[in-house]
Amino acid sequence: MKIINKTLLFAAGASILASCGTSKKDTKEINPKSPYTINVDYLDKSTAPSEDFFQYANGTWIKNNPVPASESRWGSFNELDQRNKEKLTVILEEACSVESAIGSDLQIIGDYYEAMKDMDLRNELSPKKIFLIKEELKQIKDHSSLPDAVMKMKKKGISAFSSLYVGQDLKSVDKNTLYLSQGGLGLPNRDYYFDDSKAEIRDQYLDYMALAFELFRFENPSEVAQRVIKFEMKMAESMMKPAELRIPENTYNPMVIDDADEIVKFLNIKETAAKYAKDKKIENIIVGQPKHIISLGEVIASENFETVKEYLAWKYINHYAPYMDEKLVRLNFDFYGTALSGIKEMKPMNERAIEEMTNKAVSTALAKEFVARHFSEQAKNKVNTMVDNLLAVYETRINNLEWMTDETKTEALKKLHAIGRKLGYPDTWKNIKGLKINAQDYIGNVDACHSFSFEENMSKLGKAVDKDEWGMPAHLVNAYYHPLLNEIAFPAGIMQAPFFDVNAEDAVNYGGIGMVIGHEFTHGFDDMGSKFAADGSFTNWWSEEDRTNFEERTNRLGKTFSGFCPIDGHCVNPDLTMGENIADLGGITMAYYAYTMTDEFKKGDKRSGFTPAQRFFLAYAQLWKINYTDAELKKRLATDPHSPGKYRVNGPLMNSPEFFEAFGVEEGDAMRKSEEKISKIW
Template sequence: MKRLLIGAAVGALMLPATATFAQQMHTFDDGHQHECMDEACTVFSLFPSVGQDPAGSGWKGTDAPRYGTWGFDLAARDLSVAPGDDFFRYANGLAFDQIEIPGDRTSYGSFALLRELSDNRLKVMIDTLVADPSLAAGTDERKIADLYRSYMDTDRIEALDAQPLQPYLAAIRAVDSHDAMAVYMGGTQGRFGSSFFGIGIGDDAKDPDRYITYASQSGLGLPNRSYYLDERYADKKELYLAYVERMLTMIGWENPAETAQQIVDLESQIAEAHWTPEQNRNRDETYNPFTPAELASAAPGFDWAGYLNAAGLGGIERLVVRQDTALPKIAQIFADAPMPVLQAWQAFHTVDDMAPYLSQRFSDAQWEFRGRDLSGQPEQRARDKRAVSFSEGVMGEAFGRIYVAEYFPAESKAMMEELVANLRVALAGRIRQLDWMGEETKEQALYKLDNFTVKIGYPNKWRDYSAMEVRADDLVGNVERAGAFRWQYQLGRMDGPVDRDEWGMTPQTVNAYYNSTKNEIVFPAAILQPPFFDPHADPAVNYGAIGGVIGHEIGHGFDDQGRKSDGDGVLRDWWTAADAERFEARAEMLGEQYGTYEPLPGYPVRPALTMGENIGDLAGITLGLAAYQLSLDGEEAPILDGTTGTQRVFLGWAQVWNSKYRDEALKNQVATDPHSPAQFRVIGPVRNLDAWYEAFNVQPGDKYYLTPEERVRLW
């Protein structure tokens, strides 16, 4: 099953790409693609409080890192570089040079460090639970322990080998018609397998009090269409072909070499029909309501009624199609494909989906392609680390309930509430003073800002897992039951009101997000730690770091797509035509800047793909600085170790993005990720702020100098 990112614009520090059913259960290896800010870090040697486990297990400590004496590591700077030539290196260069990307990761930085910290804490929880023989059956704690046990039971997993796969392969071989295959694809919701189309349930972007079904393009085994059609990724396509052949050989499928080529050729046709990532960002173009009958008429060749019925959605009266011109083409490709090719395609995607839960020969084969060849990851993560990620992926909120009780102090939430309030005041003042926006639009913008919901730390209510069965001796069964539980949860919401208390991330997630249909900004507990937030740090650093994060998420409500929803979360045009035109002109200027950035030769940033996050970053540091200046209440900021308050705001922003990537990870990011690479999340926004030029004496002739007329001024 393919996971569908649906409905509302959801802006975060980093964003999950479409994932397989298996990937819904846990975070694979690096987990590089996210929707929020998930990027920066530095090696453990820079943070003495996070020491190596003396037992040599590879697990590290559970204490949050510290940076310098007042929240910024002055020794991280490369003072040989002028701020205007490369502010990323000026702020982080020496620390960046010391970063060693662990062998089981494709990048490393502040986000990765805190993700490891969360994992270490989760491992302590799991070890405690596994060692407790008194846990009652059916409790969340017992289920967590049994999930971990099932993943670590390698003797049983090796003994079973491919046996759990056989019922699926038999069912696929029994599919004898295109209509039957459409029904089979619908049934992959909540179980292993895949479909040419994605389906999901989410808030209705034009009626946010209701849930609605969304249908989307799918059917690819590579990250997106670029990997099939762009010559820069031709080597990855060849490696994929070899991987498909390898998996077909392992399951005993006939003519594996010839069949693998047919599968890749089929997916290449689908890729031609797919919308680009840039097109998929357009919230107006991706909201296309249909009745099921209208969809069947518009996209013939695929049994939509059978597909929806098999997914448990046979009774729906309408759905929203995201790529309305792509789905008819994909349906025709499906109709034209020979049944043996469709069967082989489904068999390959099923084993690819199930591989992490099968014997080592399957899990290694998948990692060697998806981790090593595709993403440049030299080593596979240790099994106990994968087991933690798996268990947490299945019962994330159960972990979260334990996590916040142990690791999230109440004073952190109180301080965050104050920071958010200050950022909102700062933006309100700036909106009132905008010279490019008229009064009518300003009134609507202020209404939207006033109606932001803020969620900090953890949800008000926790997910109930009592209906989900977990067995310590049945890994594949646990994955199947977890998938069915999740899908039934989604189906059960269809006729009820939208749950506005629900969270899209767990408390132990190092990230943050904005949801347009709920008009909410959400900050999980795990990101509220250094370098993002430190209650003992200088306020300027906090305003640049977590203040920038808050401003980033608020900014998503006013980026090129988030701005399309009003203060009640309704997707509608609340802008005057003149104000919209002026906004778009400024956004285009920003895009032109980002189009010149090239993290690797021949792989420039795609400004239309990254526009929302770039606007979010510009809003983040702008509002963080403005809120800090308001917090001074007219007083002079202190000088700390020769740095001014304004300088420390910018340094705090830069520090959170200190991260290093393997080349293959950067290539993937450019093709698929709505976030710009880390160094340009530092350089790109700051060069548009007058205060940066004044604080660091940036002059004409410096590499990233912009004249005042060239600087983009949005929020």
């Protein structure tokens, strides 16, 4: 799940265990088919649940479901996403086949799709776009040209040198402010430029760059590529590592705009930002990484200006390559798809279109059509009830925490009860009437979407935060917690099987979306979310003693995950994944105790040979079933704040007394940490 902070971006008391615990009772077998339950065909019965629960719950599925050639991973999220894409494809094909009013949702998505899939026209127009890009580059004559050039690129969706955007102020959460953060690299993060384990990727990136420069008719393309990657390495050297970027103390650095102007000379930040913010008065800016920004300015000033221009040319080329002719599209895919993620073949055009449109301004039109045709209000109402049940469990558990003082508990409960919820879709859809989409101009449509989003973002400067705005489109299979709004959100796209189904038994629903609800709640109380108060502000509400107790427990959990190395030399980074690991442990714990309050659990009937508690944990494990390509797994270990699926199951359960009891896991078994190493947090 995603924690939004721009973003996707998360010890129990004795009395609650006593009141909600799983006492052993006589059980009887009932019809396993209605309502549906866990899938016993996924099980690997040759593996004991006490040795590797992920393998036990999913082993047969893992064996029989290799990653498809057009994917980098395959699991529950992908299965549901695929079903959603089938529904969305019907919508797109219909939109292409009917005449719709200009500016209507069907016109916008239909014409975007029509233009994207017309590869003959794209091949024909690509040389013209190459010419226009090179003409734009000619306008960049010296360092004084950079501010305007960079902002023009930003308007096209290209982040050169750094990232400039308007966002919610971490401490004054009711207002929007200007942010400047590190960015502008072609590889996933700074570590890719320096780690020995990424040397092959660097070589492949260099080859891709040289071939792309050749297709754009640059002289001596290999030499140009060498200069650009060396320039990117100089940029990357002073950047923060991914785990460091998670820490708000590191990245919240408010500055008076005049002071920022002194360290961001390459961007002339005060004048440039004011120009693109329609001359609004800008007094302050938040600089994410001041030391890096200063170093970046020095790198730009000391570099041969022709190399700086070549870097900007590369930013143009790399940005537009996926939208151009077949050669450039394939070249871009060969690196970002195959080399970085292990994908063997490109997805069909309809799936590529849906993924692309989901990440652009047209996503609103696509989401509206999806919700109108495929979303169940019954599902929304039942999920809302589950949220209430999880909230009640969280309140009880906070009240019974043995390691937290009453004063801090009061603040924790205040925050818990202030958490807002967004379910299904927005009450008011974003207005995209001004977005102009043309069935004969694909790249023009891409530019229009980026320009629309840029203008929309910059228009927020100086305005109050719109707390009704959603952080992701409604058809997406995902969920998030937003620390600055102190809210959880569950789009319509995820309120379907296997995460949730109105016809599923409670064990499946609580082990599925119930765990996700608990996960998102817990993001408000993970190692970073816990630094934000009930009103969403970056404000400390902990006593020093309680914070120390909390960190002792989170460090213990980190040690669990630091031992997971799915590929030699490539291990889970406990600092990068800490928030998600805490959220997974909290999520499964809260969902379990919410499930124990249901009639289904209290009856204790067996289904498919399993008790209610066992089915709950199996449903949880089967939710995270997944296979990865080796390349994708390596990339995710280096970049993703989530642990791989196997460890999202085994890691939390190794710290779960409720799981130990359900499956008779004893001390000394692989799936059980010794008592002094178990992390009991929320």
